Amino acid sequence: MPEENLPNDIKAIPKRLLEGNSKNPEESLKEKAKQFRPYEEVLENEGQCCDNPHIREENGFFVCLNCGMVHDAVLDATPRRAFTAEEVKNRKGNEPVYSKIGPRTVIRGASDAKGSQLAPEEKSKFNRLAKIHRSLTTSYERNLWIALPNLQRFQERLGLPDTVAEDALRIYTHAVKEKLTMGRSIDTLLAASIFAALRIHDVPRTLEEIVEISELNKKNVVKAFRLILLKILPKLNLKVQHFGPVRYVDKFSEELGATMMARNAAVQLLTLAKKNGLPMEGKDPKGLAAAAIYLAGLELGEKKTQNEIAKLSRITEVTLRMRVKELKIYQTRVQKLGRP
Numbered sequence: 001m002p003e004e005n006l007p008n009d010i011k012a013i014p015k016r017l018l019e020g021n022s023k024n025p026e027e028s029l030k031e032k033a034k035q036f037r038p039y040e041e042v043l044e045n046e047g048q049c050c051d052n053p054h055i056r057e058e059n060g061f062f063v064c065l066n067c068g069m070v071h072d073a074v075l076d077a078t079p080r081r082a083f084t085a086e087e088v089k090n091r092k093g094n095e096p097v098y099s100k101i102g103p104r105t106v107i108r109g110a111s112d113a114k115g116s117q118l119a120p121e122e123k124s125k126f127n128r129l130a131k132i133h134r135s136l137t138t139s140y141e142r143n144l145w146i147a148l149p150n151l152q153r154f155q156e157r158l159g160l161p162d163t164v165a166e167d168a169l170r171i172y173t174h175a176v177k178e179k180l181t182m183g184r185s186i187d188t189l190l191a192a193s194i195f196a197a198l199r200i201h202d203v204p205r206t207l208e209e210i211v212e213i214s215e216l217n218k219k220n221v222v223k224a225f226r227l228i229l230l231k232i233l234p235k236l237n238l239k240v241q242h243f244g245p246v247r248y249v250d251k252f253s254e255e256l257g258a259t260m261m262a263r264n265a266a267v268q269l270l271t272l273a274k275k276n277g278l279p280m281e282g283k284d285p286k287g288l289a290a291a292a293i294y295l296a297g298l299e300l301g302e303k304k305t306q307n308e309i310a311k312l313s314r315i316t317e318v319t320l321r322m323r324v325k326e327l328k329i330y331q332t333r334v335q336k337l338g339r340p
Contacts, residue, residue, distance in 0.1 A: 192224035199240035208314035245288035265296035291323035
């Protein structure tokens with residue numbers, strides 16, 4: 001069969017696949033052309049499942065998203081090659097020159113991509129290009145170039161969920177747009193944004209953990225957090241959760257390796273103390289949680305030293321002893337609450 005008389009979809013098949021059609025060349029060519037057409041076109045010849053079929057691959061099967069009919073299993077999930085000019089045109093796409101935070105390349109240094117030193121003429125040329133490149137980027141983009149890698153580093157070291165990291169980045173970008181970085185370091189504002197995101201998602205992580213990982217001054221982070229609390233969160237319609245001592249009992253009990261009986265006894269001790277009028281306002285909830293765990297452990301035979309609990313909860317031993325004295329009057333009820 002002459003090549004000029006072949007249909008367009010058959011012409012698109014490579015010549016090496018057209019060899020060996022001895023019995024019925026035209027029928028064989030049509031079958032092979034069908035294999036190279038999209039799955040929707042094959043269904044048009046075999047019969048449609050509904051008036052408006054929308055076929056996609058879902059969990060290893062070709063499924064119509066409109067009627068829900070499962071047509072066939074996906075035997076080969078690799079992308080199909082584009083043969084016709086129309087398919088090639090539809091698949092063409094240009095990679096964006098600029099990402100969400102600015103250009104993806106940075107012109108700097110005196111060496112090329114392989115590490116070889118540039119010639120003096122090339123060095124002067126690329127110095128001029130780098131100067132032009134810097135003038136095209138805004139301060140907002142340059143700020144995020146530094147902040148994003150630091151956020152990823154904090155996320156890995158703190159073990160933060162992706163949702164918390166995304167909200168922290170959203171808070172930080174709004175803070176940058178509001179020019180709150182003036183007079184403050186990037187890491188300080190970033191740490192405050194992470195702490196705000198943790199409080200929004202009700203994740204009981206202490207400020208001391210963030211300060212220890214980021215190696216920043218605690219007072220500066222607290223000031224930045226208060227600034228975010230006043231100027232950024234209301235605009236984003238976000239509210240932080242206020243942690244009570246019971247919320248920290250779960251965290252400290254798990255890190256100390258305490259039993260569930262000791263954990264329940266500590267929670268019930270705090271609940272009983274609050275019902276009987278123990279003032280908890282103005283007291284660090286970490287100190288109350290640590291004191292409850294210490295007293296519950298003593299009563300149930302799971303002894304932990306004050307030094308161990310104080311270091312874990314990031315409070316001083318003096319604070320722990322003061323909170324223990326305040327809760328000790330309720331200790332007589334711990335045995336009934338914790339033991340059967």
